[in-house]
Amino acid sequence: MKKKIRCPNFELNDVERVYHDKECGTPCRNDRKLFEYLMYVVLQCGLSWDTIIQKRTASSSLAR
Numbered sequence: 001m002k003k004k005i006r007c008p009n010f011e012l013n014d015v016e017r018v019y020h021d022k023e024c025g026t027p028c029r030n031d032r033k034l035f036e037y038l039m040y041v042v043l044q045c046g047l048s049w050d051t052i053i054q055k056r057t058a059s060s061s062l063a064r
Contacts, residue, residue, distance in 0.1 A: 004021065006020050006021075007020065007024075013050070015053055015054060015057050016049075016050060016053055019053050040052050040056065
């Protein structure tokens with residue numbers, strides 16, 4: 001099986017791989033989701049993207 005080519009900064013863990021494969025670079029036309037992405041970027045404030053993705057995953061699993 002051919003190995004999937006990913007950006008090197010998304011090879012740290014499984015959560016980042018899923019984010020890269022399913023969301024990163026995928027067009028989004030959902031206003032609510034676009035606003036969520038905007039807030040993640042604006043409120044990142046020096047945190048690594050890994051930290052943001054981990055916190056987002058943890059908070060979304062709590063909301064279920």
